[in-house]
Amino acid sequence: MTTNAIEIHNLRKTFGRQTVIDGLSLTVERGEVFALLGPNGAGKTTTINVLTTLTSADSGTASVVGFNVRSQAVEVQRRISLTGQAAAVDDALTATENVVMFARLAGLGRGESHRRAAELIEQFGLTDAASRLVRAFSGGMRRRLDLALSFVVTPEVLFLDEPTTGLDTRSRRELWDLIRSLAASGTTVFLTTQYLEEADQLADRIAVLHNGRVAALGTAAELKARVGGDTVELHDENGELLREIPTDGTVSDLRRALDLLDEDGADGVVTLRRPSLDDVFLALTSPNAHAVKETA
Amino acid sequence: MTTAVPAPTAAAPPPLRRRLRGVTAESVFVERSLRHSLRDGESLLMAILLPVMLMLMFTWVFGGAIDSSGAYVDYVVPGIILTCAGFGASSTAVYVANDMRTGIIDRFRTMPLRAGAILTGHVVASLLRNLVATAIVIGVGVLVGFRPTGSLVEWVALAVLIALYILAITYLFAAIGLAAGSPEGANGYGFVLLFVPYLSSAFVPVASMPGWLQPIAAHQPVTPIVETIRGLLMGTPLNAEPWWAVGWCLVILVIAVAWGAWLFRRKAGRR
Numbered sequence: 001m002t003t004n005a006i007e008i009h010n011l012r013k014t015f016g017r018q019t020v021i022d023g024l025s026l027t028v029e030r031g032e033v034f035a036l037l038g039p040n041g042a043g044k045t046t047t048i049n050v051l052t053t054l055t056s057a058d059s060g061t062a063s064v065v066g067f068n069v070r071s072q073a074v075e076v077q078r079r080i081s082l083t084g085q086a087a088a089v090d091d092a093l094t095a096t097e098n099v100v101m102f103a104r105l106a107g108l109g110r111g112e113s114h115r116r117a118a119e120l121i122e123q124f125g126l127t128d129a130a131s132r133l134v135r136a137f138s139g140g141m142r143r144r145l146d147l148a149l150s151f152v153v154t155p156e157v158l159f160l161d162e163p164t165t166g167l168d169t170r171s172r173r174e175l176w177d178l179i180r181s182l183a184a185s186g187t188t189v190f191l192t193t194q195y196l197e198e199a200d201q202l203a204d205r206i207a208v209l210h211n212g213r214v215a216a217l218g219t220a221a222e223l224k225a226r227v228g229g230d231t232v233e234l235h236d237e238n239g240e241l242l243r244e245i246p247t248d249g250t251v252s253d254l255r256r257a258l259d260l261l262d263e264d265g266a267d268g269v270v271t272l273r274r275p276s277l278d279d280v281f282l283a284l285t286s287p288n289a290h291a292v293k294e295t296a
Numbered sequence: 297m298t299t300a301v302p303a304p305t306a307a308a309p310p311p312l313r314r315r316l317r318g319v320t321a322e323s324v325f326v327e328r329s330l331r332h333s334l335r336d337g338e339s340l341l342m343a344i345l346l347p348v349m350l351m352l353m354f355t356w357v358f359g360g361a362i363d364s365s366g367a368y369v370d371y372v373v374p375g376i377i378l379t380c381a382g383f384g385a386s387s388t389a390v391y392v393a394n395d396m397r398t399g400i401i402d403r404f405r406t407m408p409l410r411a412g413a414i415l416t417g418h419v420v421a422s423l424l425r426n427l428v429a430t431a432i433v434i435g436v437g438v439l440v441g442f443r444p445t446g447s448l449v450e451w452v453a454l455a456v457l458i459a460l461y462i463l464a465i466t467y468l469f470a471a472i473g474l475a476a477g478s479p480e481g482a483n484g485y486g487f488v489l490l491f492v493p494y495l496s497s498a499f500v501p502v503a504s505m506p507g508w509l510q511p512i513a514a515h516q517p518v519t520p521i522v523e524t525i526r527g528l529l530m531g532t533p534l535n536a537e538p539w540w541a542v543g544w545c546l547v548i549l550v551i552a553v554a555w556g557a558w559l560f561r562r563k564a565g566r567r
Contacts, residue, residue, distance in 0.1 A: 054402055074408045078313040085399070088399040089400070091398070092331065093331060105409060133335075153313050
């Protein structure tokens, strides 16, 4: 099949007087891991809601594996899974009961559902917690269970809405490994994130979303090239930021930055900061950089 | 690190979610809601304990003052049965509001399921929960001196009417759960509705109320339902009360289902 995993053309969505998606167009190929990167309020979740048939757009079209999300919603629903921001698992059930419930809702019989649940519980590293109530789970375990629920039937497109928000570093890395292995088996992954590092770690291509529109699109390396290199920061002994000097990441430019600090006779602690999401936004939307910094 | 794009495989596409046959989704959700009910021990205990305490209080504490002949227990049990149904049904609002808050409803909505199936699960579980609680309340009533005179046919009619009433009020509470901003809010609305039986003939005859309150008490939905239960169990005159009772239940049910369906479409997916 040659159909793309996701096609979005000139999508628009407003809530009251607030325009959340403003002429968004995107194409995601099959098998790709695609990240939608942007701050809160950029329209990430609304885009996912439109693609997963939860919300209908005001205008424009969107299709998932060739099916229109509005007129062929059921066909879309049969081929996708959503792991949302809230880790929507059932607290009052055990891990196994959660998976069995979702398996039965996907059309598997009772026996089949229990077999599938046993497989997924093992695959997602939840064997020890299989018969415990989800209420007692840690954040990382909840996300793993949430992902397991999305795989009762292997989806053609997996939607992940901020999959690691609120997780500690270790759980985040575990979840990244898991998402990578799921993507490697051929499922198309469409994820949203606020973290450049997460998009960098997981995605083949990244779209930077700004005011409901794509501000930049490319591989992580391409975007970083546009952002520039690390920033040299000078702090006083209280950690207060005194100076910041952007560099292009080369040794000579780093030396230039340090020389600059030397000339000023600056006294303090020097640190090197990787490009942050703020920097990406500032670099990509420079004409109104100040407005961006406020919203980001 | 960037993950390599796997080459588009020639293998067969993964299996799709199957279309569910008959009432599979509904039965899965009923099972889910029943598990919730059984694991939420406090709510379950309250749904049974509070009406039982209400009954003991009205028969032993207030009973003597209201009617010193001791026949008050026969008068009040039908009212307690009705109040009991309200108690149990109100927790449905909390369960539904909780589902909305956690986002699990959104997840179900991204799957090819009938939209109302999850509400049906909550409602059927509430119906079963409340029928058990009602049976216990009637049993306790008999223990403290309630002596119903109904025939088997009248008992069956009673069960049908009570089930219809519970169904109507549970759907109403399910809709309230959708309308409320939070589970806590849903709980609050529930209490408001629980006062309705007190303004009916459930606990004292309408004739004993102040003049201005009588028309309200006589014509509100709960009064004909209580009078019908009383007629079926104690042989008091039924007149047209059963028609009014069934009519009110159906009206409440239709309004609640329509309101619930409207709220469900509007609220879900918009957290």
